[in-house]
Amino acid sequence: MRAFQTDLPIVLDDVSILMRDVAILDSVTLTLGAGAPTILIGPNGSGKTTLLRVAMGLLGPSKGWVTWGGRDESAPLRRAIVFQRPAMLRRSAIGNILYALAAAGVPRAARKARADELLQLVGLRDLAGRAARRMSGGEQQRLALARALAKDPEILFLDEPAASLDPAATKALEDIIRDVAARGIKVVMSTHDLGEARRLGGEIVLMHRGRVIEIAGARAFFDNPCTEAARRFVAGELLV
Amino acid sequence: MPTDASAIDLVLRADPALIAIVKLSLFVSLSAVFMAALVGIPLGALIALTRFPGRDAAIVILNALMGLPPVVVGLVVYLLLSRAGPLGSFGILFTPAAMIVAQAILVTPIIAALARQTIEDLWSEYRDELAALNVGPLRRVLTLIRDARFSLVTALLAGFGRAAAEVGAVIIVGGNIDGFTRTMTTAIALETSKGDLPLAIGLGMVLIALVVVVNALAWAVRRAGERYAG
Amino acid sequence: MNPRRLFLATAAIILSGLSAPALAQDKSQEKSIVVSSTTSTTDSGLFTHILPLFKAKTGIEVKVVSQGTGQALDTGRRGDADVVFVHARSQEEKFVADGFGVKRFPVMYNDFILIGPKSDPAGIKGGKGVVAALKTIKDKAAPFISRGDKSGTHSAELNLWKVAGVDIAGADKGPWYKEIGQGMGAALNTASASNAYVLGDRGTWLSFKNRGDLDIVVEGDNKLFNQYGVILVNPEKHPSVKKEFGQAFIDWIVSSEGQKAIADYKINGNQLFFPNAGASGA
Numbered sequence: 014m015r016a017f018q019t020d021l022p023i024v025l026d027d028v029s030i031l032m033r034d035v036a037i038l039d040s041v042t043l044t045l046g047a048g049a050p051t052i053l054i055g056p057n058g059s060g061k062t063t064l065l066r067v068a069m070g071l072l073g074p075s076k077g078w079v080t081w082g083g084r085d086e087s088a089p090l091r092r093a094i095v096f097q098r099p100a101m102l103r104r105s106a107i108g109n110i111l112y113a114l115a116a117a118g119v120p121r122a123a124r125k126a127r128a129d130e131l132l133q134l135v136g137l138r139d140l141a142g143r144a145a146r147r148m149s150g151g152e153q154q155r156l157a158l159a160r161a162l163a164k165d166p167e168i169l170f171l172d173e174p175a176a177s178l179d180p181a182a183t184k185a186l187e188d189i190i191r192d193v194a195a196r197g198i199k200v201v202m203s204t205h206d207l208g209e210a211r212r213l214g215g216e217i218v219l220m221h222r223g224r225v226i227e228i229a230g231a232r233a234f235f236d237n238p239c240t241e242a243a244r245r246f247v248a249g250e251l252l253v
Numbered sequence: 254m255p256t257d258a259s260a261i262d263l264v265l266r267a268d269p270a271l272i273a274i275v276k277l278s279l280f281v282s283l284s285a286v287f288m289a290a291l292v293g294i295p296l297g298a299l300i301a302l303t304r305f306p307g308r309d310a311a312i313v314i315l316n317a318l319m320g321l322p323p324v325v326v327g328l329v330v331y332l333l334l335s336r337a338g339p340l341g342s343f344g345i346l347f348t349p350a351a352m353i354v355a356q357a358i359l360v361t362p363i364i365a366a367l368a369r370q371t372i373e374d375l376w377s378e379y380r381d382e383l384a385a386l387n388v389g390p391l392r393r394v395l396t397l398i399r400d401a402r403f404s405l406v407t408a409l410l411a412g413f414g415r416a417a418a419e420v421g422a423v424i425i426v427g428g429n430i431d432g433f434t435r436t437m438t439t440a441i442a443l444e445t446s447k448g449d450l451p452l453a454i455g456l457g458m459v460l461i462a463l464v465v466v467v468n469a470l471a472w473a474v475r476r477a478g479e480r481y482a483g
Numbered sequence: 484m485n486p487r488r489l490f491l492a493t494a495a496i497i498l499s500g501l502s503a504p505a506l507a508q509d510k511s512q513e514k515s516i517v518v519s520s521t522t523s524t525t526d527s528g529l530f531t532h533i534l535p536l537f538k539a540k541t542g543i544e545v546k547v548v549s550q551g552t553g554q555a556l557d558t559g560r561r562g563d564a565d566v567v568f569v570h571a572r573s574q575e576e577k578f579v580a581d582g583f584g585v586k587r588f589p590v591m592y593n594d595f596i597l598i599g600p601k602s603d604p605a606g607i608k609g610g611k612g613v614v615a616a617l618k619t620i621k622d623k624a625a626p627f628i629s630r631g632d633k634s635g636t637h638s639a640e641l642n643l644w645k646v647a648g649v650d651i652a653g654a655d656k657g658p659w660y661k662e663i664g665q666g667m668g669a670a671l672n673t674a675s676a677s678n679a680y681v682l683g684d685r686g687t688w689l690s691f692k693n694r695g696d697l698d699i700v701v702e703g704d705n706k707l708f709n710q711y712g713v714i715l716v717n718p719e720k721h722p723s724v725k726k727e728f729g730q731a732f733i734d735w736i737v738s739s740e741g742q743k744a745i746a747d748y749k750i751n752g753n754q755l756f757f758p759n760a761g762a763s764g765a
Contacts, residue, residue, distance in 0.1 A: 069385065071385065088387055096381060096385075099382065102379070112396075116386045116388045117387070144479075164386070164387070336561055336563050336721055336723055338561075341562070346563050428517075428549075429548070430517075431530075434546075445672070446665075446666050446668025446669055448691040450692070
């Protein structure tokens with residue numbers, strides 16, 4: 014069953030995640046609304062991935078609340094995620110997408126055409142029959158993106174999608190992300206690459222040690238950071 | 254089977270009695286593996302994907318049962334299927350059906366234990382992805398079994414090797430009846446007891462060759478599958 | 484064709500190809516009986532000779548399950564065989580007296596022989612008296628292999644020790660006496676490998692191929708006489724017993740035709756079994 018209710022806004026209210034008494038997320042309050050992409054930035058270990066998983070609904074908070082469109086419980090019917098290292102199902106490229114379409118409840122007759130369309134979108138049409146696990150890192154990232162889009166999501170989470178890609182593959186991926194955002198899909202993405210945040214960002218969320226340090230529009234954030242930590246981060250200093 | 258012919262002669266002449274024994278051995282062991290897979294793979298998947306109290310103990314027991322002694326299985330199945338036993342009314346003692354049952358019991362823990370390991374490994378890789386795709390429990394199990402299928406072939410081969418090689422269970426429940434329940438292994442046991450060691454060794458070579466051929470076929474299927482599915 | 488279909492199709496073809504003959508055999512089972520007999524009888528090759536003659540005459544297939552005498556009788560007791568064909572007269576009579584068998588018919592005899600290394604460490608070769616030979620083996624502590632499996636041959640051996648006045652289970656037991664708990668063939672293989680004496684039946688000996696340095700040391704003593712009997716399992720205890728087919732087998736094997744078939748079975752010109760269905764007291 015497709016849910017026709019919207020999952021937006023996603024509201025995290027004083028959310029903490031504790032693992033063996035260590036706070037991975039520490040009292041995070043954040044609203045993810047419709048509109049331009051939200052980019053999570055911050056050093057490794059600052060809690061970006063965990064925040065994405067909580068917002069996706071894969072991880073329940075130890076403290077605090079999460080709501081999706083005002084509901085506190087929601088199956089990920091209209092939310093999709095591309096993990097930093099996506100697992101490729103042991104099938105062909107198109108097989109991966111057909112699987113996701115089936116899981117999303119798309120009628121069998123419509124799947125093939127939709128899969129072709131998605132492969133076209135990510136530029137993998139020629140590799141449709143290739144075993145997914147034998148594709149390059151960049152191809153796998155794009156395939157994972159197409160697979161995530163199969164359920165026709167309202168929100169798309171991307172966890173460091175370009176972390177291990179060369180500049181050409183990064184450019185191809187960023188073009189697709191812009192295209193996706195232009196179709197009205199809310200993109201929430203983490204990166205530790207300031208340049209990428211500047212290129213794609215609508216809204217920037219700076220994280221450090223499990224806390225949200227600063228939330229601002231991209232231009233304001235880069236031109237005129239409010240906090241000392243943000244100023245130093247933008248200036249290229251190491252946050253430790 | 255004439256005892257004055259050497260094993261090599263028997264093979265070269267495609268001796269009909271020998272062919273019948275080979276066919277019966279393959280039929281019994283492959284059927285046993287098939288039935289054991291029907292039980293063992295879902296059982297392995299169930300243990301791999303669920304968390305329950307005593308799960309660690311269940312895994313230890315399952316792994317230990319991989320070493321079930323064939324004679325013990327044979328004896329238990331014999332007592333169950335005997336006319337005087339609880340399942341005696343089926344009248345299948347001393348038939349190939351009884352041998353299949355005994356070997357299936359012997360092989361099920363092997364397939365279940367190896368399938369559990371294989372599926373659990375794949376599960377740790379797929380877990381987040383399937384959760385993100387909102388895949389329900391049943392489809393999840395079927396996906397893992399399907400995607401692990403080429404690794405599961407290894408589990409089936411281990412089961413087949415065990416079934417084809419064992420003599421203790423089939424000789425008790427099959428009775429080693431000439432032309433009816435005589436398999437490669439029981440024939441080897443018989444020829445050894447007759448002191449015809451060359452014939453016994455020859456039959457042993459044929460058995461080993463068969464197991465190698467079956468493994469080679471399965472390996473070829475696996476390689477072809479990996480090229481296709483990754 | 485994708486690999487999965489290929490794999491399934493291959494598996495289906497192999498299984499159906501293999502199951503066809505096995506299922507065909509199941510149909511011929513309709514006119515068949517199970518005879519539980521002893522390993523020594525099966526190993527001698529007698530059944531391979533006589534059963535085709537019986538089948539040609541009656542169309543009944545006989546499936547022989549070969550076990551030790553104790554287990555063969557137990558198989559009958561449980562109703563898993565239609566006929567038992569063994570050589571342990573007192574146990575057979577008890578089997579009938581306990582109501583598990585209908586009636587015991589004597590069929591034939593063969594004889595036991597004392598087998599030992601050609602070097603004959605106990606110096607008993609050529610003697611006729613098995614009892615004296617066993618005493619000497621014990622006195623010289625010459626290596627001896629015992630079946631130790633409660634078979635007919637094993638109980639015959641224990642009986643001979645008793646007659647010889649040797650307490651083989653107790654005081655006189657020593658490292659020279661080894662019970663292996665296996666069949667006749669295994670006992671001969673063990674004796675051959677360890678140059679030991681062993682009591683065996685002539686039928687198994689004649690068809691045994693791994694003799695090494697073994698030879699017959701004592702034979703022909705009437706104490707070495709080994710009588711076979713055949714018994715129909717009692718259908719009143721076990722309704723599954725195929726009474727008519729089983730009785731047909733017994734009637735045939737004690738008939739002049741069956742008796743002649745037994746006498747005709749020879750290995751290298753040696754007759755193995757001597758029919759005596761008519762003999763009183765056998």
